[in-house]
Amino acid sequence: MRQIDAKEITRAVKEAAITANFDLGEDMLAAFKRGEKEEESPSGREVFRQLLENAKIAATERVPMCQDCGLAVIFVELGQDVHVTGGDFQQAIQEGVRQGYGEGFLRKSLCHPLTRANTGDNTPAVIHTEIVPGDHLKITIVPKGGGSENMSRVFMLKPAEGLPGIIDRVLATVREAGPNPCPPIIVGVGIGGTFERAGILAKKALLRHVGSVNPEPELAALEKQLLQGVNDLGIGPQGLGGRITALAVHVVMQPCHIASLPVAVNIQCHAARHKEVVL
Amino acid sequence: MSKTVHLRPPLTDGDVVQLEIGDKVLVTGVIYTARDAAHKRLMDLLAAGKELPVDFKGQILYYVGPSPAKPGRVIGAAGPTTSYRMDSYTHTMLQLGLKAMIGKGKRAPEVIAAMQQYKAVYLGATGGAGALISQCIKKAEVVAFPELGPEAIHRLEVENLPAIVINDCQGGDLYELGVKEYRRSAETRDNAAECR
Numbered sequence: 001m002r003q004i005d006a007k008e009i010t011r012a013v014k015e016a017a018i019t020a021n022f023d024l025g026e027d028m029l030a031a032f033k034r035g036e037k038e039e040e041s042p043s044g045r046e047v048f049r050q051l052l053e054n055a056k057i058a059a060t061e062r063v064p065m066c067q068d069c070g071l072a073v074i075f076v077e078l079g080q081d082v083h084v085t086g087g088d089f090q091q092a093i094q095e096g097v098r099q100g101y102g103e104g105f106l107r108k109s110l111c112h113p114l115t116r117a118n119t120g121d122n123t124p125a126v127i128h129t130e131i132v133p134g135d136h137l138k139i140t141i142v143p144k145g146g147g148s149e150n151m152s153r154v155f156m157l158k159p160a161e162g163l164p165g166i167i168d169r170v171l172a173t174v175r176e177a178g179p180n181p182c183p184p185i186i187v188g189v190g191i192g193g194t195f196e197r198a199g200i201l202a203k204k205a206l207l208r209h210v211g212s213v214n215p216e217p218e219l220a221a222l223e224k225q226l227l228q229g230v231n232d233l234g235i236g237p238q239g240l241g242g243r244i245t246a247l248a249v250h251v252v253m254q255p256c257h258i259a260s261l262p263v264a265v266n267i268q269c270h271a272a273r274h275k276e277v278v279l
Numbered sequence: 280m281s282k283t284v285h286l287r288p289p290l291t292d293g294d295v296v297q298l299e300i301g302d303k304v305l306v307t308g309v310i311y312t313a314r315d316a317a318h319k320r321l322m323d324l325l326a327a328g329k330e331l332p333v334d335f336k337g338q339i340l341y342y343v344g345p346s347p348a349k350p351g352r353v354i355g356a357a358g359p360t361t362s363y364r365m366d367s368y369t370h371t372m373l374q375l376g377l378k379a380m381i382g383k384g385k386r387a388p389e390v391i392a393a394m395q396q397y398k399a400v401y402l403g404a405t406g407g408a409g410a411l412i413s414q415c416i417k418k419a420e421v422v423a424f425p426e427l428g429p430e431a432i433h434r435l436e437v438e439n440l441p442a443i444v445i446n447d448c449q450g451g452d453l454y455e456l457g458v459k460e461y462r463r464s465a466e467t468r469d470n471a472a473e474c475r
Binding site: 051068106107116178228239243 | 316343344345346347348349352355356357358360361363383384385403405406407408409410411413414427428429430443453454456457458459460461462463464465468
């Protein structure tokens with residue numbers, strides 16, 4: 001049984017929260033560079049140029065790339081041979097978020113749903129924990145902005161609607177979102193499971209590297225078809241019109257009830273931040 | 280053909296009516312910030328017959344909730360937030376004399392109509408370019424509702440803050456026009472690929 005100190009978890013989460021907000025992933029930077037070259041609309045190319053400059057300023061001056069430093073969504077893979085010592089596991093993560101958002105001068109964006117009073121420290125984070133074989137602890141922090149989250153949807157389709165129904169809902173979600181979620185976007189699609197599982201699958205789909213190919217050929221084909229459909233909408237960077245509305249569509253699928261076909265569409269803005277730490 | 284216009288508030292009707300969708304705008308001078316929570320407070324003050332903390336006549340409102348300033352910096356990241364959340368308050372703001380709003384994302388048809396009625400414009404800044412835009416901000420101070428934190432009303436002094444005219448006071452909408460230009464069916468896409 002491997003022991004991991006709760007303080008180590010707090011420290012890892014704190015650092016990940018800060019660096020996720022300062023340093024955009026290489027996959028996103030490469031996608032911006034490609035966009036700057038390939039986008040047909042002049043205003044769209046200008047947006048890509050600004051996003052590259054923005055990412056550079058954030059990384060070199062150590063400031064957040066976007067003022068919306070997100071609600072901290074945290075995916076945890078906890079090895080079953082790990083014993084967390086010296087404190088409460090969940091609290092250790094929340095404390096890491098508290099310290100990261102405080103010390104990193106990140107915006108605290110959480111509030112009471114009704115009074116709208118800010119919680120003051122960006123907690124509570126939303127934590128999804130999975131127990132897995134092994135003695136490692138993997139923590140992935142996803143600071144999720146409100147603008148793109150607001151444009152996300154869950155649909156409970158009739159099984160008869162099938163694949164055409166899924167494609168229709170994904171395209172409708174992106175079309176209705178238009179310029180609001182800060183395109184160019186990443187579209188995460190979760191198919192199957194239950195009402196809540198579909199949403200988690202869609203969010204997990206956002207973590208995959210932009211430019212990677214889905215290992216399941218049927219899903220890879222669907223992703224390609226959806227990406228073309230989304231980009232044919234013409235929304236373009238910042239919604240000003242253009243060929244590149246989405247940089248990627250990622251699909252994750254799992255079996256569902258014989259009566260159901262849950263589909264979740266989670267939209268991610270171009271500040272597609274995620275940082276993984278393995279302890 | 281789009282043009283580049285320098286705007287310096289307070290704005291007159293003349294400043295605003297010359298603007299057309301697609302024009303590039305560079306804002307220099309004093310602007311104010313407000314998101315939904317601050318708008319709600321303003322409406323509550325008006326309903327109670329109290330004085331507002333800012334005279335919005337001729338002013339530009341920037342929909343932004345900046346991240347905190349690091350020591351030695353004026354402000355944190357400061358890009359636009361999604362504007363539709365302010366739509367229900369906008370008619371009243373325009374009645375107060377507000378001349379321009381900076382944000383990102385679509386406005387409701389009734390807001391676009393009210394912009395025509397009161398001669399005002401809606402400008403789009405690049406959403407998510409918070410670090411870049413913050414470099415145009417030379418001074419920042421909270422002037423109302425400090426308890427709202429990032430949602431407080433800030434007075435910003437800006438230099439050449441870049442934006443683009445999304446809705447002008449003739450009822451034009453750059454989002455609709457731009458998307459129409461690039462929207463295509465699968466058939467036209469395949470034909471375009473063959474021609475290449």
